[in-house]
Amino acid sequence: MREEKDKNEIIKKQAGETVVILLKNWKRRMWRYKFYRACLIGVLALSCASLTGLLYYYVDSCIPSVINVRADQEESFFLGIPAKAEIVSVSDNGRSNIPAGAVEIDLNRPVTLKAALESSYQMRVKLFGFLSFKNVKIQVIEDQELIPVGKPIGIYVKTNGVLVVGTGEFQGADGMSYSPGKYILKSGDYICKVNDTDVSEKEDFIRRVENSQGKVLELTVERDGKPMKVKIQPVRDSNGVYKVGVWVRDNAQGIGTMTYIDSRGNFGALGHGITDVDTSTLMHMEDGTLYQTDIVDVRRGTAGEPGEMTGMIIYSDDRILGNITHNSTQGIFGVCNSKALAMGVNKPLPIGLKQEIQEGAAQILCTIDDEPEYYDVRITALHLDHDNVNRGIELTITDPELLEATGGIVQGMSGSPIIQNGKIIGAVTHVLVQDSAKGYGIFIENMLDH
Numbered sequence: 142m143r144e145e146k147d148k149n150e151i152i153k154k155q156a157g158e159t160v161v162i163l164l165k166n167w168k169r170r171m172w173r174y175k176f177y178r179a180c181l182i183g184v185l186a187l188s189c190a191s192l193t194g195l196l197y198y199y200v201d202s203c204i205p206s207v208i209n210v211r212a213d214q215e216e217s218f219f220l221g222i223p224a225k226a227e228i229v230s231v232s233d234n235g236r237s238n239i240p241a242g243a244v245e246i247d248l249n250r251p252v253t254l255k256a257a258l259e260s261s262y263q264m265r266v267k268l269f270g271f272l273s274f275k276n277v278k279i280q281v282i283e284d285q286e287l288i289p290v291g292k293p294i295g296i297y298v299k300t301n302g303v304l305v306v307g308t309g310e311f312q313g314a315d316g317m318s319y320s321p322g323k324y325i326l327k328s329g330d331y332i333c334k335v336n337d338t339d340v341s342e343k344e345d346f347i348r349r350v351e352n353s354q355g356k357v358l359e360l361t362v363e364r365d366g367k368p369m370k371v372k373i374q375p376v377r378d379s380n381g382v383y384k385v386g387v388w389v390r391d392n393a394q395g396i397g398t399m400t401y402i403d404s405r406g407n408f409g410a411l412g413h414g415i416t417d418v419d420t421s422t423l424m425h426m427e428d429g430t431l432y433q434t435d436i437v438d439v440r441r442g443t444a445g446e447p448g449e450m451t452g453m454i455i456y457s458d459d460r461i462l463g464n465i466t467h468n469s470t471q472g473i474f475g476v477c478n479s480k481a482l483a484m485g486v487n488k489p490l491p492i493g494l495k496q497e498i499q500e501g502a503a504q505i506l507c508t509i510d511d512e513p514e515y516y517d518v519r520i521t522a523l524h525l526d527h528d529n530v531n532r533g534i535e536l537t538i539t540d541p542e543l544l545e546a547t548g549g550i551v552q553g554m555s556g557s558p559i560i561q562n563g564k565i566i567g568a569v570t571h572v573l574v575q576d577s578a579k580g581y582g583i584f585i586e587n588m589l590d591h
Contacts, residue, residue: 204248204266204275205525209494209586210256211284217253218496224248224274227265256281286489287401287585289558289565290408291506291513295432295454296473298393298415298465301425302331302363303346306388306417312379319376322387326362326371329422332389333368334361341427343391350375351383358385363425390417393424396434396452398507398556400568400588402477402485408463409591411472411556412568412583413531429465429473431481432456439509441548442577450509450553470530471583471591472556472568487513493564495533495584498523503536505569507557509546516540520561521579531570534559534582549578558585 203222210216226246246252248266256262256279264277308322326332334340335349336359350358357374375383397411408431414423434452442448454460462481467474477485487506500523504515522535536559538549547554550572557569559582566585573579 201275202524202526204277205495206275207278207280208264208496209280209282210254211494212256212281214284215253215255216494216496217251219251220248222248222268224266224268226267226277228279229263229265230260254279282586282589284491285403285589286491287403287565288485288489289401289487289506289560290399290484291487291557292399292484292508293396293434293436293450293452293553294399294410294462295434295452295456295460296393296395296397296410296415296429296465297432297454297456298424298429298468298473299341299427300331300391300393301341301427302333303340303343303389303391304417304420304422304424305330305332306390306420308387311384311386314377314379314381316379319378319384320386321373321376322385325373326360326385326387327364328420329364329417331363331425332360333363335359337361341391343389346389350385353383355383393417394454396450396454396553397473398554398569399431399481399484400472400556400558401565401585402482404489406477406482407474408477408481409472409474409556409568409588412570412588413472413555414470415468415473423470424468426465426468429468429475431462431465431475433460433462433480436508436510436553439547439551441546442551442572443548444575444577447572447574447577448548448551450547450551452553467591469591471588474591490560490563490565492585492589493561493566494586495523495525495566497564498534498561498566498584503559503561503566505536505538505554505557505559507554507569509543515560516543518559520559530587531583532581533584533587534567536569536580536582538578538580544578547577549576550580551577 203220226248260281262279264279266275266277268274305326305328307328308320308326310318310320313319340346353375355375357372360371360373362369362371373385375385378384393415399408399410402408416423432454434454436450437453438451440449463475463477465473465475500520503518503520505518506513506515517540518536519539520534520536524533538544550569554569558565559567567582569580569582571581
């Protein structure tokens with residue numbers, strides 16, 4: 142009996158241990174199940190968020206922030222998105238002059254608009270007809286023709302103030318290292334005044350620092366478009382000269398291509414602004430001059446190494462082509478003189494708005510030898526609402542002669558007009574470093590809206 146009782150107790154104990162093991166295994170499996178389920182839900186949520194973000198970006202890139210239309214002409218565009226839009230006219234007090242829902246557009250179908258002269262409207266886009274998404278400005282513009290030029294130009298720009306390129310250290314009279322400008326001035330600052338007196342040349346700024354006798358100087362600085370005042374104390378270097386330890390610049394030179402001349406004798410060029418080579422800051426102009434230039438050499442572009450056109454610029458009065466009055470992200474603009482107007486020998490062409498541009502064959506007008514010539518390109522993509530206004534057009538050089546001579550797009554070709562279907566639609570702006578046959582361009586309407 143004793144042995145049978147012990148045997149039963151052992152069986153009960155083993156059964157209990159088995160139950161405990163089974164419970165532990167069950168709990169472990171349940172924990173794994175919950176963990177895997179949580180991971181699956183997380184991955185699914187992340188995928189949904191990514192898809193939503195991609196969908197938002199795609200739809201947003203398909204809808205331009207501004208649509209230009211010609212006055213008193215029917216203009217057609219096709220966005221091809223599942224959305225509807227209301228056309229409203231906004232008054233000075235911000236209220237719509239058109240009743241809600243009075244003018245509704247289905248953006249999933251081709252749209253035709255006709256607007257009156259000198260008017261603008263707002264188009265409220267609603268995804269799927271009910272989800273408010275974006276406001277689009279419909280700007281009515283006057284139709285115009287431009288003379289495509291495509292000739293090289295020499296550029297000289299004088300800054301409005303003295304541009305700070307960077308700060309550095311120098312050895313003082315006591316043998317110690319000093320950097321008075323560090324943490325006070327930074328790259329991209331424009332020094333406009335010293336002790337409330339205007340300064341426009343770096344030599345003038347340097348002279349005032351050297352003559353300071355070590356007294357604190359009050360500088361009026363423009364930073365990120367906003368004026369501010371800072372104080373800085375020059376220190377005498379090992380040669381006994383007072384310095385503040387900053388590198389400055391007051392002008393820029395280079396070559397580019399003139400894009401167009403309009404009916405009033407104004408020009409547009411480059412398709413992008415003139416920026417400082419060291420700070421990438423858009424240079425604030427005091428004045429600028431265009432010069433006649435001759436291309437003396439072309440270095441072919443290769444993968445990872447953009448090519449370059451080398452021009453000879455002679456800074457003499459008889460070589461001046463005109464004055465630069467504006468430097469913006471869309472290019473440089475100004476007034477031609479008689480010599481520059483003589484460059485506009487091509488027939489004026491109407492402008493092509495971005496909704497009229499098609500992927501496919503086009504041409505660019507540029508000069509790689511003596512006279513401008515048309516070369517074949519292919520437009521491969523359009524970015525109607527790209528963040529960078531200078532990269533709305535993607536293109537590839539297809540002309541064998543141009544590819545043989547330059548390898549594609551090279552520095553100095555910026556501003557070469559792009560022509561399609563007898564209309565000037567934009568200008569070359571950038572080259573793709575990995576493939577010099579490919580690059581970008583700006584819409585001509587963006588250049589005209591500087």
